[in-house]
Amino acid sequence: MLPDSPPAPPPDAVDVLVSQAESLYxxxxxxxxxxxxxxxxxxxxxxxxxxxxxxxDVQGDDRLSGEFDKLVEDVYAAEAAALxxxxxxSPHNYVPSPLESFSGLTFPVDPNIKQTAQQELQAVRSDxxxxxxxxxxxxxxxxxxxxxxxxxxxxxxxxVYQAIISDRLRKEGIPQDLIYLAAMESAFNPYALSRQGAKxxxxxxxxxxxxxxxxxxxxxxxxxxxxKSTQAAARHLKExxxxxxxxxxxxxxxxxxxxxxxxxxxxxxxxxxWTLRRLHALPDETEDYVPIFMATLMIAKDPKAYGFDIxxxxxxxxxxVVVSAPTDLRLxxxxxxxPVEELTRLNPSLLxxxxxxxxxxxxxxxPQGTKELFEQRVAAIPENKRIWWRAYKVEEGExxxxxxxxxxxxxxxxxxxxxxxxxxxxxxxxxxxVPLAPGKESSLARVHEGGARYAVxxxxxxxxxxxxxxxxxxxxxYQIRRWNNLxxxxxxxxxxxxxxxxxxxxxxSGKSHSKxxxxxxxxxxxxxxxxxxxxSGEAGGAAKPTTGQLGGSR
Numbered sequence: 001m002l003p004d005s006p007p008a009p010p011p012d013a014v015d016v017l018v019s020q021a022e023s024l025y026x027x028x029x030x031x032x033x034x035x036x037x038x039x040x041x042x043x044x045x046x047x048x049x050x051x052x053x054x055x056x057d058v059q060g061d062d063r064l065s066g067e068f069d070k071l072v073e074d075v076y077a078a079e080a081a082a083l084x085x086x087x088x089x090s091p092h093n094y095v096p097s098p099l100e101s102f103s104g105l106t107f108p109v110d111p112n113i114k115q116t117a118q119q120e121l122q123a124v125r126s127d128x129x130x131x132x133x134x135x136x137x138x139x140x141x142x143x144x145x146x147x148x149x150x151x152x153x154x155x156x157x158x159x160v161y162q163a164i165i166s167d168r169l170r171k172e173g174i175p176q177d178l179i180y181l182a183a184m185e186s187a188f189n190p191y192a193l194s195r196q197g198a199k200x201x202x203x204x205x206x207x208x209x210x211x212x213x214x215x216x217x218x219x220x221x222x223x224x225x226x227x228k229s230t231q232a233a234a235r236h237l238k239e240x241x242x243x244x245x246x247x248x249x250x251x252x253x254x255x256x257x258x259x260x261x262x263x264x265x266x267x268x269x270x271x272x273x274w275t276l277r278r279l280h281a282l283p284d285e286t287e288d289y290v291p292i293f294m295a296t297l298m299i300a301k302d303p304k305a306y307g308f309d310i311x312x313x314x315x316x317x318x319x320x321v322v323v324s325a326p327t328d329l330r331l332x333x334x335x336x337x338x339p340v341e342e343l344t345r346l347n348p349s350l351l352x353x354x355x356x357x358x359x360x361x362x363x364x365x366x367p368q369g370t371k372e373l374f375e376q377r378v379a380a381i382p383e384n385k386r387i388w389w390r391a392y393k394v395e396e397g398e399x400x401x402x403x404x405x406x407x408x409x410x411x412x413x414x415x416x417x418x419x420x421x422x423x424x425x426x427x428x429x430x431x432x433x434v435p436l437a438p439g440k441e442s443s444l445a446r447v448h449e450g451g452a453r454y455a456v457x458x459x460x461x462x463x464x465x466x467x468x469x470x471x472x473x474x475x476x477x478y479q480i481r482r483w484n485n486l487x488x489x490x491x492x493x494x495x496x497x498x499x500x501x502x503x504x505x506x507x508x509s510g511k512s513h514s515k516x517x518x519x520x521x522x523x524x525x526x527x528x529x530x531x532x533x534x535x536s537g538e539a540g541g542a543a544k545p546t547t548g549q550l551g552g553s554r
Contacts, residue, residue: 013056014056014061014063014064015063017050017051017054017056017064018063018064018067020050021047021048021050021051021067022047022067024043024044024046024047024050025043025044025047027043028040028041028042028043028044028047031043048068048478048481051064051067051068052068052481052482052486052487052488053487053488068482092191092224092348093191094191094192094193095189095191095192095193096192096193096194096195097185097186097192097193097194097198097203098150098154098183098184098185098186098187098192099184099185099194099203099285099289099292100194100195101147101150102285102288102292103284103285105142105288106138107135107138107139107141107142107288107291108138108141109134109137109138109141110137110141110144113137113140113141113144113306114132114134114137114140116140116305116306117132117136117137117140117298118132120298120301120302120305121298123302124298124301124302125301126175126177126297126301127175127176127177128175128177128178128247128297129247129248130294130297130298131248131274131294132298133274135274135277135288135291136291136294136295136298137295138291139288139291139292139294139295140295140298140299140306142295143295143296143299143306144306144307148308150184150187151296151299151303151308151310152308152310153187154183154184154187154188154296155183155299155300155303155308155310155312156310156311156312156313157187157188157189157312157313158179158183158188158300158312158313159312159313159314159315160188160313160314160315160316161182161188161201161226161230161315161316162179162312162315163315163316164226164227164230164316165179165182165230166179168230168231168234169234171234172234172235172237172238173238174234174237174238174241175247177297178234178237178247180293180296180297180300181202181233181237181251181254181293182201182202182230182233183296183300184289184292184293184296185201185202185203186200186201186202186203188201189201190224190225190226190348190349191224191348199221199223199224200223200224200225200226200229201226201229201230202223202229202230202232202233204223204229204232204233206223206468207463207468208236209222209223209229209232212232212233212235212236213228213231213232214228214229214232217356217358218351218352219350219351219352219354219355219356219357219358219359220349220350220351220356221349221351222349223349224348224349225348225349226316226348228349236254237250237251237254240253240254240258243258244258244261244271246271246272246273248272248273248274248290249261249265249271249272249273251273251289251290251293252273252276252282252286252289252290255285255286255289256282256283256285256286256289260282260283260286261276261282261286264276264281264282267281268281273290277290277291316346317367317368318346318365318366318367318368319365319366319367319368319369319370319371320363320364320365320366320371321363321364321366321371321374321375322361322362322363322364323355323362323363323364324360324361324362324383325357325360325383325384325386326354326355326356326357326386326387327354327355327364327378327386327387328353328354328386328387328388328390329343329344329347329350329353329354329355330353330390331378331381331386331387331389331390331391332364332366332374332378334390334391334392334393334431335373335374335377335378335391335431336366336367336370336373336374336377337393338367338370342367343364343365343366346365346366346367347364347365354387377391377431380433381433385435388436388437389433389434389435389436390407390433390434390436391431391432391433391434392407392431392432392434393429393430393431393432394426394427394428394429394430394431394432395428396428398426399426400414400415400420400424400426403426403432407434407436409434409435409436409437413435414432414434414435417433417434417435418432418433455498455499455500456473456498456499456500456501457496457497457498457499458473458496458497458499459494459495459496459497460491460492460493460494460495460496460497461493462493464491464493465489465491466480466481466486466489466491469497469499473499473501475499475500475501477489479500480497480499483497483498483499483500484497484498
């Protein structure tokens with residue numbers, strides 16, 4: 001009789017865990033190949049979480065540590081391939097906030113301009129109390145000399161968004177002339193970005209923007225949406241006025257935060273902006289904030305009196321259309337025969353080439369008069385193919401075979417998708433649907449980050465999330481969890497995190513977490529205390545932010 005076989009050894013816990021993570025990863029790859037990028041990301045997340053949330057020591061076990069690194073690297077590679085295919089827009093062309101060009105300046109007064117200001121004060125009308133004093137007249141002097149470029153750009157671009165902003169201010173029941181806050185904040189550029197991370201025409205920091213309903217995820221940043229950010233700014237300004245009962249104080253609070261202004265009032269006993277400014281009870285930038293606003297407003301009311309002759313840009317004209325399935329902007333542009341740059345200009349909040357898959361009610365702005373054409377042509381493309389497939393406009397002399405060769409697709413597939421008979425003529429200008437294949441696993445070349453990284457420490461604050469912190473430092477939540485051996489995504493206020501930031505990346509201080517401007521944090525946006533005469537030196541510190549900094553808001 002043969003001896004009994006020895007019992008099978010119990011399954012190794014590490015092998016089981018690795019197998020489970022691999023299974024989730026392969027499921028994610030299946031989603032990726034079918035074009036379901038959001039589903040793929042969820043599966044990838046589950047695979048990594050399976051490792052991190054286990055009771056095993058991921059860092060201490062070579063197999064688990066190796067599997068974690070492999071998974072994260074492959075996830076990055078999959079995302080990189082998606083970027084190559086068009087999942088992510090090129091970085092926005094961010095520009096500094098105009099306010100930063102005023103940092104560190106003093107404003108000598110020209111007596112002639114002061115006289116003009118006194119006369120204009122009687123001649124122009126505003127729904128805000130106008131003020132002419134040495135502070136305001138000094139800024140007026142500057143704006144007619146070195147600051148002319150700011151005034152020209154702001155008043156020219158104001159034409160694009162004036163109707164949108166005026167309508168929202170009217171609905172909120174607040175003064176129309178508050179529109180000039182957006183002039184000095186951004187010169188009405190949705191891609192204005194401050195050194196602290198404030199974004200959009202109203203310069204919201206991320207936390208305050210989220211408080212007022214401005215969404216920020218991997219697909220959109222509503223701070224860069226002129227309509228949504230205007231709605232948020234109008235609500236915020238209205239609440240600040242209800243708090244202080246004075247528009248100058250409300251504007252100061254918009255800049256440095258209501259707690260900062262309230263503390264200055266309580267410390268001095270004066271609830272008057274100009275008195276607080278004279279006593280230097282406010283941050284430096286806030287001391288100049290209302291004078292810059294007043295000077296901008298007075299010039300805008302009568303530009304020719306101050307030597308300006310500006311023709312505003314035409315108002316924004318769009319056809320909003322609901323895009324219920326994720327759709328590539330390049331496909332949209334091809335369907336309606338417009339440059340894709342026109343679509344990105346009309347939709348500044350989009351961070352990727354693809355419309356959000358997590359919002360079936362997303363409104364995409366099309367050039368006016370193209371909505372009907374888009375809806376007619378996009379109906380020919382299956383919803384689950386709209387991130388991969390493209391459209392092509394036939395040129396003179398082209399055939400189906402030559403187009404297929406040019407676009408690297410099968411002539412048979414091209415003919416079948418477009419329901420063409422063999423040998424069908426293709427008149428010039430015909431639009432064809434091009435059935436490009438989804439990304440393939442073989443295309444996932446591994447991507448390694450380059451350049452040195454430096455360790456910094458970040459203390460978690462109440463309300464922080466891994467995604468928020470990762471966005472600020474241009475890293476991923478995966479990396480933060482690995483560097484700090486975090487088993488879950490939950491954070492505890494006060495905990496110190498180690499973060500490795502790329503050389504030249506964002507500051508490690510974490511002090512721009514919430515800009516006073518549209519937040520309740522009692523800190524100023526700028527701590528500069530050195531001023532230069534406006535007529536004798538360069539405006540200080542308006543360095544262009546890196547294009548990778550997306551996070552942050554007023």
